[in-house]
């Protein structure tokens with residue numbers, strides 16, 4: 001009966017599966033897993049075990065709302081259900097579909113420096129390809145084509161936060177989308193989690209002793225219910241060093257998009 005994905009054979013008395021009250025919509029590689037696991041420390045949160053991909057994958061959406069609800073965890077009436085699917089943020093159809101389900105749902109969006117996110121995205125794909133014995137490329141070969149920045153590269157597209165945010169703001173007021181600073185969450189998780197508790201109207205229950213810094217991993221890990229655990233080894237992997245000219249090209253391309261994004265959300269972030 002927890003985030004590990006074990007489904008109880010008999011649901012605990014008084015529990016049921018309920019549609020999410022809040023969804024972590026992304027962004028991919030923003031720190032979505034860390035955010036969900038840290039939020040799950042809260043006794044009044046029931047987190048979905050897996051990424052559901054209901055609103056972004058047509059074949060799942062076609063299965064209907066009951067299929068979706070079945071994938072939610074059992075929860076007590078006082079708990080709120082949270083699911084996370086990082087692909088929602090960059091999906092053209094997810095905002096409209098989520099709005100059709102529940103137009104007053106609270107959305108959580110965790111973002112980090114978009115250039116750093118590109119490199120993290122590349123690193124994830126790189127390791128997936130290695131595992132599947134597929135050929136891999138140096139990041140520079142994906143970022144640059146014929147001397148110019150390859151803006152069609154999917155990892156860059158996903159970092160155009162303004163483009164995607166516009167789509168969400170057509171369906172949801174800004175107040176309904178809480179942005180978690182993913183870079184701040186890495187440095188010091190508690191203040192970010194406290195802001196999320198507040199946004200979700202949860203009583204403050206997450207405390208500093210729920211986190212400890214693991215020197216070997218180089219990241220904060222979680223202490224809860226007498227157990228200590230770090231995120232999976234695929235979270236917090238070292239990134240490749242990127243050629244500085246290429247990185248500069250990427251950063252200067254993203255700069256204008258970032259500025260537009262700051263205007264849209266009436267807030268700034270210290271992205272380089």
Ligand code: A3P
Nearest residue numbers: 029030031032033034120219220231235236237
């Ligand atoms: P890297 O592996 O590139 O460092 P997501 O869960 O959305 O895929 O995001 C993965 C990112 O979460 C990691 O990217 C890492 O930087 C970040 N992260 C934030 N807090 C973390 C934590 N406590 N432990 C591990 N990774 C964390």
